[in-house]
Amino acid sequence: xxxxxxxxxxxxxxxxxxxxxxxxxxxxxxxxxxxxxxxxxxxxxxxxxxxxxxxxxxxxxxxxxxxxxxxxxxxxxxxxxxxxxxxxxxxxxxxxxxxxxxxxxxxxxxxxxxxxxxxxxxxxxxxxxxxxxxxxxxxxxxxxxxxxxxxxxxxxxxxxxxxxxxxxxxxxxxxxxxxxxxxxxxxxxxxxxxxxxxxxxxxxxxxxxxxxxxxxxxxxxxxxxxxxxxxxxxxxxxxxxxxxxxxxxxxxxxxxxxxxxxxxxxxxxxxxxxxxxxxxxxxxxxxxxxxxxxxxxxxxxxxxxxxxxxxxxxxxxxxxxxxxxxxxxxxxxxxxxxxxxxxxxxxxxxxxxxxxxxxxxxxxxxxxx
Amino acid sequence: xxxxxxxxxxxxxxxxxxxxxxxxxxxxxxxxxxxxxxxxxxxxxxxxxxxxxxxxxxxxxxxxxxxxxxxxxxxxxxxxxxxxxxxxxxxxxxxxxxxxxxxxxxxxxxxxxxxxxxxxxxxxxxxxxxxxxxxxxxxxxxxxxxxxxxxxxxxxxxxxxxxxxxxxxxxxxxxxxxxxxxxxxxxxxxxxxxxxxxxxxxxxxxxxxxxxxxxxxxxxxxxxxxxxxxxxxxxxxxxxxxxxxxxxxxxxxxxxxxxxxxxxxxxxxxxxxxxxxxxxxxxxxxxxxxxxxxxxxxxxxxxxxxxxxxxxxxxxxxxxxxxxxxxxxxxxxxxxxxxxxxxxxxxxxxxxxxxxxxxxxxxxxxxxxxxxxxxxxxxxxxxxxxxxxxxxxxxxxxxxxxxxxxxxxxxxxxxxxxxxxxxxxxxxxxxxxxxxxxxxxxxxxxxxxxxxxxxxxxxxxxxxxxxxxxxxxxxxxxxxxxxxxxxxxxxxxxxxxxxxxxxxxxxxxxxxxxxxxxxxxxxxxxxxxxxxxxxxxxxxxxxxxxxxxxxxxxxxxxxxxxxxxxxxxxxxxxxxxxxxxxxxxxxxxxxxxxxxxxxxxxxxx
Numbered sequence: 001x002x003x004x005x006x007x008x009x010x011x012x013x014x015x016x017x018x019x020x021x022x023x024x025x026x027x028x029x030x031x032x033x034x035x036x037x038x039x040x041x042x043x044x045x046x047x048x049x050x051x052x053x054x055x056x057x058x059x060x061x062x063x064x065x066x067x068x069x070x071x072x073x074x075x076x077x078x079x080x081x082x083x084x085x086x087x088x089x090x091x092x093x094x095x096x097x098x099x100x101x102x103x104x105x106x107x108x109x110x111x112x113x114x115x116x117x118x119x120x121x122x123x124x125x126x127x128x129x130x131x132x133x134x135x136x137x138x139x140x141x142x143x144x145x146x147x148x149x150x151x152x153x154x155x156x157x158x159x160x161x162x163x164x165x166x167x168x169x170x171x172x173x174x175x176x177x178x179x180x181x182x183x184x185x186x187x188x189x190x191x192x193x194x195x196x197x198x199x200x201x202x203x204x205x206x207x208x209x210x211x212x213x214x215x216x217x218x219x220x221x222x223x224x225x226x227x228x229x230x231x232x233x234x235x236x237x238x239x240x241x242x243x244x245x246x247x248x249x250x251x252x253x254x255x256x257x258x259x260x261x262x263x264x265x266x267x268x269x270x271x272x273x274x275x276x277x278x279x280x281x282x283x284x285x286x287x288x289x290x291x292x293x294x295x296x297x298x299x300x301x302x303x304x305x306x307x308x309x310x311x312x313x314x315x316x317x318x319x320x321x322x323x324x325x326x327x328x329x330x331x332x333x334x335x336x337x338x339x340x341x342x343x344x345x346x347x348x349x350x351x352x353x354x355x356x357x358x359x360x361x362x363x364x365x366x367x368x369x
Numbered sequence: 370x371x372x373x374x375x376x377x378x379x380x381x382x383x384x385x386x387x388x389x390x391x392x393x394x395x396x397x398x399x400x401x402x403x404x405x406x407x408x409x410x411x412x413x414x415x416x417x418x419x420x421x422x423x424x425x426x427x428x429x430x431x432x433x434x435x436x437x438x439x440x441x442x443x444x445x446x447x448x449x450x451x452x453x454x455x456x457x458x459x460x461x462x463x464x465x466x467x468x469x470x471x472x473x474x475x476x477x478x479x480x481x482x483x484x485x486x487x488x489x490x491x492x493x494x495x496x497x498x499x500x501x502x503x504x505x506x507x508x509x510x511x512x513x514x515x516x517x518x519x520x521x522x523x524x525x526x527x528x529x530x531x532x533x534x535x536x537x538x539x540x541x542x543x544x545x546x547x548x549x550x551x552x553x554x555x556x557x558x559x560x561x562x563x564x565x566x567x568x569x570x571x572x573x574x575x576x577x578x579x580x581x582x583x584x585x586x587x588x589x590x591x592x593x594x595x596x597x598x599x600x601x602x603x604x605x606x607x608x609x610x611x612x613x614x615x616x617x618x619x620x621x622x623x624x625x626x627x628x629x630x631x632x633x634x635x636x637x638x639x640x641x642x643x644x645x646x647x648x649x650x651x652x653x654x655x656x657x658x659x660x661x662x663x664x665x666x667x668x669x670x671x672x673x674x675x676x677x678x679x680x681x682x683x684x685x686x687x688x689x690x691x692x693x694x695x696x697x698x699x700x701x702x703x704x705x706x707x708x709x710x711x712x713x714x715x716x717x718x719x720x721x722x723x724x725x726x727x728x729x730x731x732x733x734x735x736x737x738x739x740x741x742x743x744x745x746x747x748x749x750x751x752x753x754x755x756x757x758x759x760x761x762x763x764x765x766x767x768x769x770x771x772x773x774x775x776x777x778x779x780x781x782x783x784x785x786x787x788x789x790x791x792x793x794x795x796x797x798x799x800x801x802x803x804x805x806x807x808x809x810x811x812x813x814x815x816x817x818x819x820x821x822x823x824x825x826x827x828x829x830x831x832x833x834x835x836x837x838x839x840x841x842x843x844x845x846x847x848x849x850x851x852x853x854x855x856x857x858x859x860x861x862x863x864x865x866x867x868x869x870x871x872x873x874x875x876x877x878x879x880x881x882x883x884x885x886x887x888x889x890x891x892x893x894x895x896x897x898x899x900x901x902x903x904x905x906x907x908x909x910x911x912x913x914x915x916x917x918x919x920x921x922x923x924x925x926x927x928x929x930x931x932x933x934x935x936x937x938x939x940x941x942x943x944x945x946x947x948x949x950x951x952x953x954x955x956x957x958x959x960x961x962x963x964x965x966x967x968x969x970x971x972x973x974x
Contacts, residue, residue, distance in 0.1 A: 007929060022928065058928060188920070211894075215919035235922065251929050265929040272932050294932060304935050339896055357920035361896060363938065364945055 005054040005250045006081055008039060008074075009261030010062040011279065014097065018130040018196035019158070019189060023263030023277040024060050031283065032065055035261075036073040038286035042260050043080040045287040049258055049268075051084040054247035057111075058090075063097035067105035074109045081258070083110075088152075088246045090115055096133040098141035103148035113152040113245075114145045115185075120161060120168075121175035128162040129189075130196075135175070142179045152243055154183035159217040160209035161189055169217045173224045182243040186221045187236050188214045215357050222353055235311045235356050252308045254301075262289070271295050302326070307363050315342070315350030321366070329366045336362050370588065370623035371444050374554045378446045378583065378627060379499075380463055382487035383473035384840065388503045391535030392473065393431075393447065399541050400433040400445070402614060429569040429581040430627045432613040437549045445548060446627040448568065448583075450487075455716030457844050458661055460487065462568045462643045464494040465659060466583035466627065469552030471544065472500045472519075476510035476532075480518050480807060482781040486842035488522065497552045500525060501544060506534040518808040555585075555625030562653040563587035563595070565622075565630075565646040570637050572691040576607075578634040581627075582646055585657060588623045594649035595632060598656040602639035603649045604632035637694045663695035665713025666774060666845060667720055667824055668757045670701060670738035670867065671727070672709030674962070678733055679708045685731035686710060689723060696723060701758060705867040705949055705961045706736055711758050713743075716843075717824055736962050738867055742821045745772040745848055760866040762855040765906040771871075772848040774820040777802065780831065782839035784810050789834040797822035798851075798873060818843075819851060821871070856881050856910070858888065859902040863952035867961060878903075881911040884964070891960040894918035899954050 011025045012032060055078075062070060074089075083089070090113040091106055103114070118138040120126050126135070133141075145153055155176050159169050176184060189209050192198050200206035222232060230238035234252060237245065250257050259266040263277040273293035276282055282289050296304065302324040309316050322328050333349050336342045341355035341362050355362055383389040397403040433445045450463045464470065470491040474480055491498055500519045502512045516530050531547055533540030569581040582589070589595070589609055596603040610618035611628040622628050634640050641663065645656035673682050683700075690696050697713035714720040720740060727733050744756045747769045756762050778799075782790055784806070791801070794816045802815035823843065831839050856877045858868035868888075872880050881903025888901045892915055903911040948955040 009928070211918070211920050212916070218920065251931065254931075257929055259929060263928075265931070267929065267931070274930070274932070300935070303938070304931065307934065307938055308931065341896075357922070358896070358918065359922040360938065360941060361918070361921055364941055367938075367942065368945060 002050065003053045003246070003250055003253075003255050004050045005056065005247050005255065005257035006049075006052045006077070006083075007247070007257055007259040007261075007264055007266075008055070008057045008062075008077065009060060009259065009264045010057060010065060010070075011035075011060040011262050012064050013059065013061045013094075014064055015130070015132045016196070018200075019192070021192035021195050022060065023261075025279055028279075031279070032069060034283055035279075036065070036069055038283050039073060039260050040076050040080065042286040042289060043077050046258055046260075047080055049081055050256075051082050052087055052258075053084050054088040054090070054250065055083055056090045056092075056247040058092045058115075060092075061094045061097055061117075062091050063093040063102060067099075067102045071105050071109045074111075077260075078110070088113055090154075090245070090247060092117065092156075093141065093145075094131075094133060095138040095141040098144050100144045100147065103144050103150065107148050107150065112150070113154065114150045115154040115156060115183075116141050116145070118155045118176065119158045120164070121172040122164065122168040125161045125164045125168055125172070128164075129158065139179065142181070152182050154185065154239075154245070155179065155181045157184060157186045157221075158189050159186060159221065160214045162206065164217075166213075166216065166220070170220055170224070173221060177224065177228045183237070183239040183245060184225060184230060185237050186218075186225070188218065218357060219353070222356075231313075233313050235351075235359060249312075252311050254305055254308060270301075303367055306366060310349075310351060310359055310363055313350065315348055318344075318347045318349055321349065325367075332366050332368075336365055370621055371626055373557065373559075373623070373625040375442060376444050376446065376555055376625040377469065377548050377552045378448065378467040378555060378625065379469040379471055379548055379552055380448045380450050380467050380491075380496075381471045381473055382450060382460075382464075382484065382491060383503075384475070384478070384481035384483040387473050387475040387478065387481075387484070388535045389473055392501075392503060392533060392541070395535050395538050395541045396433065396447065396545065397431070397614065399538070399545065400435045402431065402433050429571075429629075430612060432611040432627065434613075435545055435549065438546055439549075443549050445545070446583075448627065455666075455714070455719040457486070457490070458663065458715075459569070459642050461490050461494065461659070462566065464490055464496060465657075466566055466568045467494075467496060468555055469497040469499060469548060470494075471548070472498055472523075473503050474501065474515055474519060476502045476504045476512045476515050477507050479511075479515050479811060480522060480781060482779050482840035482842040485522065485781060485807075485813065486779055486844070498523065498525075499531060499544070499547050499551060500529065501531045501533055501540075503533050503535060505532050505539065506537050514808070518811065522807050557584070557624035558586045559588065559624045561586040562651050563589055563593075563646065563648040564653045564657055565589055566657050567597075567640055567642055567644045567646060569642060570640045570694070572637050576631050578631075578637050578640045580630045580632075580634075580640045580646070582622075582630050583627045584622050584624055586624065586653065587648065588621050589630065589646065590621045591618075595630075595646050596649040596652060597640055598645040598647055598653070599641065599660050600639050600644060602634060604634055607631045607633055637691055641694050663715065665695065665697050665743070666716055666820060667714045667740050667742060668711055669714070669720060669740040670703060670706065670709050670736075670758070671698075671712050671724070672703065672706040672736045672738075674734040674736055674958070676707050681731065682710065682727070682733055682735070685727050685733060686712070688731075689726060693723075695719065703738075703866050704951060705865050705956070706738070706958070707949075709736075713757070714740075717828070736965060738965060739870065740824045741871060742774050742819075742824065744853070744871060747771070756871075759855055759869040759871045760864070762869070762871060765854065770850050771853045772850050773853060775817055775846050775849050776820045776823065776843040777846045778816045778818050778823065778841065778843040780814040780816070780839055780841050781807070782812055782814065782835050784812050786835035786839055787812050787814065790814060790831065790839060793827070793830050793834055794818060797827065817846065819849075819873075820845065854905045856884075857904050858884050859900075859904055860888070860892070860951050860956070861899045861954045862902075863954070865951055865961075867965065877905055878910050881905075885911045885913040887964050888960070889913040889915050891963050892954070892956050893960070895954055897953075 011023050013024050016026050089111045091111050092115045094117045121135050191201050201208050225238040232238050233244050256268050262282045265274045273290050275289040276291040305324050337344050343350050381389050430448045435443045450460045502515050505512045531544045564586040565582040565584045567580045571579050593606050608631040643660040647653045686698050695715045698710040701711045746754050749769045799816040799818045804814050807813050852874045854874050854877050856870050857864045885901045885903050898917050899915040901913045902909050
């Protein structure tokens, strides 16, 4: 079975997180059902897609949907767009919306991976990030997922939140590890223009996270997570061997995927397209939700390949890079090696820990060679 | 030809805004030169760009016919002067073409530094001075107080002062009567060889150079062959004439007459202000005194923001030079800013005007380096050189001494600001030359200052420390040795030419620290620590460090939105292309521009 992914976007949230840049909708319980019907209508317009190796239900907060509604929707999507055997089926959940019954329902429809948006295990940082849950709720969510039989459990963490000290971050990591997750994604807080944090920074009422602080926290994360036996397989992702996210790997390997729902992105047959972020428009005509698309030139495609592939810990072979880019990058690679950004063992170009923090620079150097 | 005895040649000297143009308009109407119905506001000013008969005529001089109370007909030539401190030499030539000067003072503002500077020039040129208190119609007018000021600086009696209003026309007739009665007629030898003074020149695309002249001796005839005594250029006279104010060609201009001359000269540099026009076949033995080569005092590097504009900048400078003999430029290359020109100006305003015209009339976006003066450098091997760009200053051990241009600065200020202004001048290495009251509460301050100390923000400081009341004039008074050093700014050990500066040794450290600090803030972090140093020769006087960049990528995958990541990369690639490489350091040009602009705001003393 070749790799193919389906992403389903559930935009509903109980509260707006001030850093979040996804298409989200607070409240609107009244349209939950209509939205799920719209997802099905959109899925129906893609009947005939290859059997999927992964299904990722993200958001938003998928678990704010009524468990029965969520179950019915997933069931019917699977009927329209079949999954291959042993597909990875992930649901994103925020701790406050995870219940024992809810998780059991998910398991019943085949969900085998849960990604919990814990973000931080420091109360004042959670508060500053505008999160609705408590540290205890995160722990309970993990326990519920395990009790329901989830064997692949991931935690999302954010570092660099307002007021987070180095110790806070170290404590958060330690608490996260205590829960024995199979996978951890740790992201630096990124300030996006159109979010409340973005506006606060533009107004000058908030400081942008300081890059030295973020870099130091990244290094702490790498050290602690590696030390706990989690394998650093992508710049921001760690997993027990065999628990790497198959869905997210599609993104880094220029794989194909189909995105359903508002703001969802797709990639098929050399075209990248994205859906409207407007809920009303989507509800009215879900089969024509496409808002824009791009077809990359061979050159752009090759550059994109390098940009994405370099994020993975096993990097790229020099010969492979030369084949994609149509020119040799050995000199630039050696210059990066001399700067301590990459290793070049067996002619394979891999980021060093320092290079992981500076992947853009490495890519730019290779591309402008 | 006009009988010299009926000619009166005058200038109107005034500080900006003291009502010169409005008063001139009134005179035009009163003498019938312009019909009251055709009168537009500030007629003379708006004449500048008017085309008549294919000639761009400048209202450099207007010939007026006036029937005086004594029943006789007079010709009054009203000669215009450039109104700024940078053009002292040009003003002095215009004065030289006259026998009288109307000294115009605003009844509410009183005497300003520029009025006083013009007055001193007029006295030096031995002109009959007619003091005028203008704008007496203003509610805030204090004509008697201003009259007292005038009496003090001029040593004249109250009776000699004329009170006018350009707005209502009051006193204008009295003024013309005073001109006719008090200004002497021009003297000259009609039988001697031709000598005519060029007091202004402009360039016309169709006719070439148009020179404005005053005949001193002999006469200037159409079709005769003339020679410019300073430049040696000779040409046949194509056309002579007067502006009354309409352009009117004549066959001949005699002793004392003022008019224009067109002789097929194509370059303004061949008919410079102050030169003497003589007859090529019977030349005069001696030129008129006082000719000077226009000499730039202030230099700055001008660079196009985008490199493709370099040829356009060169063309624009060449075009401006057609009309501006004082503008000099030569190509130079800066590692920080690319290809540009080192441009010489008469002074700060000249620089400002030129820059503005380049941007406005030629649509160029420019970076201007901090202005500097020309230094005379005496080397230990006995050689002497002129340094116009700080980065060309030789190493300290090769220098025996450096001399810098000095100026004499004249400031007029209400007395309460004398203290702050003296502090300002002291902090700029000034030496007090004199101070006295010119009225009950106004003071004339004279200082000797290095020109370099006033080309930054001196004028702004003067205005802010005096709440806008003080006025300024200055003139160059030669070179003087000074304890100067060149401060280099080094980025990772490489000098950045655009930031080299020459400073007094006591001020070098301040400049070095400020510049290093600014660059540290403006230059993006690199892959390694980058020291920013200020150095005098091999001695480091300040140091900052741009810390190495530690992270540029940690963002998440945005649910498969790869387009966004790729666009970000495109943007960074574009940014990298625009980087200037200084040694191993990459600097966006905007950082240099920002640093230069901050520099202009200038260090507080």
